[in-house]
Amino acid sequence: MAKRTIKRLINTIPEIFLLVDTRGCIFAANRAALRAFNLSASQIEGHQLEEFLDTEETDLSAPLRQGARSSIPTYAKLDWQVNSKHIDLRTSLSRFEVDDADIGISLIAMHCTRTSDFSGQFSLLNRELENNKQTLIRLMESKRVIEYEHQRSMITLQSIADAVITTDRLGFIEVCNDAAAAIAGVQPEKALQMHVSELFGLIEGSYETLVQTPLEACIKSGEAVLLHEARALFHKSKSEHVISVSASPIRSTFDRIVGAVMVFRDISEVHKTRSRLKFLAEHDLLTGVANRHQFNTVLAEVLETTSEERPSTLIFFDMDLFKVVNDTAGHQAGDELLREVTRLIRSRLRSSDLFARVGGDEFTLILPDTNQEAAYGLCRQILQLVKRFIFRWDEHSFDVTLSAGLTTIAESNYSSSEAIRQADVACYVAKRNGGNQLHCFAPEDTKSGTDLTEYNLISEIRRALDHNNFYLNFQPLVDLQTGELAYHEVLVRMRDSANNIVAPGKFIPVAERTGLMLDLDIWVVTHAIKCVSDYRDRGIELKLSINLSGRSVGNSALLDHIEDAIERYEIPKNSLIFEITETAAIENFDTAVEFVTNLRKLGCLISLDDFGAGFSSFRYLKKLPVEFVKIDGSFVTHILRDRSDEAMVRAIHQIAKSLGKFTVAEFIEDAEVVALLQEIGIDYGQGFHWGQPSAEPQLLPDTSIAKRTAVTTPNVEMEPSPALLAKPN
Numbered sequence: 001m002a003k004r005t006i007k008r009l010i011n012t013i014p015e016i017f018l019l020v021d022t023r024g025c026i027f028a029a030n031r032a033a034l035r036a037f038n039l040s041a042s043q044i045e046g047h048q049l050e051e052f053l054d055t056e057e058t059d060l061s062a063p064l065r066q067g068a069r070s071s072i073p074t075y076a077k078l079d080w081q082v083n084s085k086h087i088d089l090r091t092s093l094s095r096f097e098v099d100d101a102d103i104g105i106s107l108i109a110m111h112c113t114r115t116s117d118f119s120g121q122f123s124l125l126n127r128e129l130e131n132n133k134q135t136l137i138r139l140m141e142s143k144r145v146i147e148y149e150h151q152r153s154m155i156t157l158q159s160i161a162d163a164v165i166t167t168d169r170l171g172f173i174e175v176c177n178d179a180a181a182a183i184a185g186v187q188p189e190k191a192l193q194m195h196v197s198e199l200f201g202l203i204e205g206s207y208e209t210l211v212q213t214p215l216e217a218c219i220k221s222g223e224a225v226l227l228h229e230a231r232a233l234f235h236k237s238k239s240e241h242v243i244s245v246s247a248s249p250i251r252s253t254f255d256r257i258v259g260a261v262m263v264f265r266d267i268s269e270v271h272k273t274r275s276r277l278k279f280l281a282e283h284d285l286l287t288g289v290a291n292r293h294q295f296n297t298v299l300a301e302v303l304e305t306t307s308e309e310r311p312s313t314l315i316f317f318d319m320d321l322f323k324v325v326n327d328t329a330g331h332q333a334g335d336e337l338l339r340e341v342t343r344l345i346r347s348r349l350r351s352s353d354l355f356a357r358v359g360g361d362e363f364t365l366i367l368p369d370t371n372q373e374a375a376y377g378l379c380r381q382i383l384q385l386v387k388r389f390i391f392r393w394d395e396h397s398f399d400v401t402l403s404a405g406l407t408t409i410a411e412s413n414y415s416s417s418e419a420i421r422q423a424d425v426a427c428y429v430a431k432r433n434g435g436n437q438l439h440c441f442a443p444e445d446t447k448s449g450t451d452l453t454e455y456n457l458i459s460e461i462r463r464a465l466d467h468n469n470f471y472l473n474f475q476p477l478v479d480l481q482t483g484e485l486a487y488h489e490v491l492v493r494m495r496d497s498a499n500n501i502v503a504p505g506k507f508i509p510v511a512e513r514t515g516l517m518l519d520l521d522i523w524v525v526t527h528a529i530k531c532v533s534d535y536r537d538r539g540i541e542l543k544l545s546i547n548l549s550g551r552s553v554g555n556s557a558l559l560d561h562i563e564d565a566i567e568r569y570e571i572p573k574n575s576l577i578f579e580i581t582e583t584a585a586i587e588n589f590d591t592a593v594e595f596v597t598n599l600r601k602l603g604c605l606i607s608l609d610d611f612g613a614g615f616s617s618f619r620y621l622k623k624l625p626v627e628f629v630k631i632d633g634s635f636v637t638h639i640l641r642d643r644s645d646e647a648m649v650r651a652i653h654q655i656a657k658s659l660g661k662f663t664v665a666e667f668i669e670d671a672e673v674v675a676l677l678q679e680i681g682i683d684y685g686q687g688f689h690w691g692q693p694s695a696e697p698q699l700l701p702d703t704s705i706a707k708r709t710a711v712t713t714p715n716v717e718m719e720p721s722p723a724l725l726a727k728p729n
Helices: 003-010 031-037 061-069 118-159 178-184 214-221 268-282 292-304 322-329 331-346 372-388 416-432 453-467 504-513 517-537 556-569 582-587 589-601 615-621 633-637 643-658 671-680 703-710
Strands: 016-021 026-029 074-076 080-082 085-087 089-096 107-114 163-168 173-176 200-204 209-211 225-234 239-251 257-266 312-319 354-357 362-367 390-393 396-399 402-409 438-440 470-479 485-495 544-547 576-581 605-611 628-631 662-665
Touching: 003 016, 003 026, 016 031, 026 031, 061 074, 061 089, 061 107, 163 178, 163 214, 173 178, 178 257, 214 225, 214 239, 214 257, 239 268, 268 292, 292 312, 292 354, 292 362, 292 416, 312 331, 312 372, 312 416, 322 331, 322 390, 322 396, 331 354, 331 362, 331 372, 331 390, 362 372, 372 402, 372 438, 402 416, 416 438, 453 485, 453 504, 453 517, 470 517, 485 504, 485 517, 504 517, 517 544, 517 556, 517 576, 556 589, 576 582, 576 589, 582 589, 582 605, 589 605, 628 633, 628 643, 633 643, 643 662, 643 671
Parallel strands: 402 438, 485 544, 544 576, 576 605, 605 628, 628 662
Antiparallel strands: 016 026, 016 107, 074 089, 080 085, 089 107, 163 173, 163 257, 200 209, 200 225, 225 239, 239 257, 312 362, 312 402, 354 362, 390 396, 470 485
C-alpha cells in the first residue's frame, strides 16, 4: 500500500492518528494531528516521537514493543508536549496491518483522544460503532456478491467445452475445470496444488524433447502466449494430444503478476483430418509416394538452391511392357506391380530424395545436392534391382524392367519445365533404344525431330487435353431401306500447338500406348453428351454414336463419368450408341459383357465395331448384349470385286439378323455398293457416298441423301429399327 493511499485513509479519522515505526520515527500524521499540534506535515513526519513527548517522564521502548506485537489497541501513558505546551491525550497503540513488501517497514498505529472530552469520546465511540456497523453491512453485501459471482464463474467455467487452468505465480494449479481434467486424465480436485509441469509438457523436435508449458512461459515473460498447434504429453494419462493453447498473466491492482490462466482445446482429430487432407493433396493414393503436384513444388524449391557447387539431378522412370501385365493379368495386378516397384526403388533412397508417381507407369526422382556421377551410379543400382525382381500374379510370372532418363542441373537459372523436358526426352531415348537402360540427357537428343515424333505427340496430346484443343466431327449413318438419316457417328480430331490438324491415325495409337486414351475417351464422351443436350435445348433430338477405346472398356471411372454426365445433362434413352471393337470385346470378354450391360442399364445402345476381323468372334456374338453389328470396312471396300468379301458380308448379316441384331456397313463410296448392300438386307450404311465428316451434325432431311440411297432400292420388306426411329423418352 503506497504512502499516499495510507494518508488518504487516515485523514478520514476525526481523532489524532499517527503512524510510527518500531524505532519511534513518525511515518505519517492525519489532518486532526496537524490541527491539534498546530504544525505542518513536514514538521511532524520524519521526526522522532520523543520530540513531542516529555522524555523525562516517558519511556517509549516498552509501549512501542507491545504495540508492534498486538493487533488489539493497548493504552500507554504518554506525556505529550508540543512547543513547550502540555497536551492531555489518551493514547492507544496497535500494529498497523500493511503489506511489508510495499512499505518496507513495520508500522504502529497511535490513536489519541483528549481525556477531558468525555462526551466527545462517547460521541466518537457511537459514530465509530455506526461506521463499523455500516462497514460490516457493506462487507457482508460484498461477500454475498463475491460468492454469487464466484459461483456463477465456476458454473460457467465447468460448462464451457474448452479446458481452463489457473495457477498462482509459482505455477501451482488453483483452478482446473472438468474439460481440462478429462484431457489430463485426473480428477479435478487432485489436480489442485499440483504444479502445471506435473500435469503436462509440450513436445518439440524429432527427439521429442519436453519443454516448458505456455503457462510457465507466460509467467516468466509477463506476456500472453498463443500457440495455434502444439503437441502436448499429459503425464498422468500418458497420452499425447495436439492442442491449441493460449496463456495470459493475472495481475494485481498494483500490476504485479500473481498467477496465470491457460485455455486450451484438444484439436487432435482436426489435426488428423488436416494432415490426412494434406497427405491426399500431395501423395499418390495407390503407391503412397508424392504426386505430380508435390513433385512440381519440390522441384521448384530444389532449383532455387542449385548451383555448380551444389548440383541436383532429376530422373524419369518408365516401366517397360507395363501394358502386358495389365492386359494379361488385369488392372489389379498392374496396381500391385506399381506398389512393388515403388517399394524396391524407395529402399535405395535417402530421406532428402523425393520419389513421385506422375503418370500411369511413370515416376520421377529428385536428388538434391547430387552430381551426375553419383546419380548415375544410384540409377544403375535401381535398374539392376528391379531387373532381378520377378513379379508373380496367380499363375503368371513377369520380368520387370525400367527405362530411365537422367538430367543434372548445375545452374540456378534452370526452369522446372526445362528440367522436366530434358529428363522426359532422355527417358524416351532410353525406351526407344530397347528399354531396360539409362540414358543421360545430351543436347543432340532433341536435334532429330523424326526420332522424337512419338515423344512430341505425347506432349501435344497432353497439351490438347489441358487446353481443349480436341474437337468433334460428325458423319451421318443412313437407313439403307428408307434412305432417311438415322444418326451420326462422333469422330474426334486434334489441333497441335501450331494449330495444325493431326490425323486420328497418328495420335490415337500413341494415346493408347501411353495411357492417355482414357482421358481422351472421357473428353469425347463429355462433349458428345453435352452436344446432345445443347441440341435438345434448341428443340432438336440428336442421336450420336461414340467410339470407345479397347483400353477403356471395363474401366469403372469411365462408366461412372458416363452415368454422371447422362444425369447432369438429362439425356433421354436411346440417344447414345457406344461402339466397342470386336477385338476389345473378345480379349476381355467377361469384362466387356459386364461393361456393356451396365451401359444398357443407363439407356445406351451398343454397337460392335469392326466385326469380322477375327473369325473366332462368331461364337461370341450370341452372348454379347449388343444392338448393332458394324461390319469391318475391309469387307465392304472390295465387295463388288471379291466374292469372298460379299459372302462374308452376307454371312455376318444373316447371323446378326438371326440373333435379332441390326447390321451396319461402313466405307461405302458409290451407288453400286449401296445397291448390293440393300439387296443383302444391310440395315444402315456409312461412308463418303453421303458426305465427308463435318463440324456440325446434319439436321434437316437431305434429299440428295435419299436419292443416292434410293437409286436402286429393291422392293424389300424391312422392319425399321425401333431403337433408332422412335423418339427418345
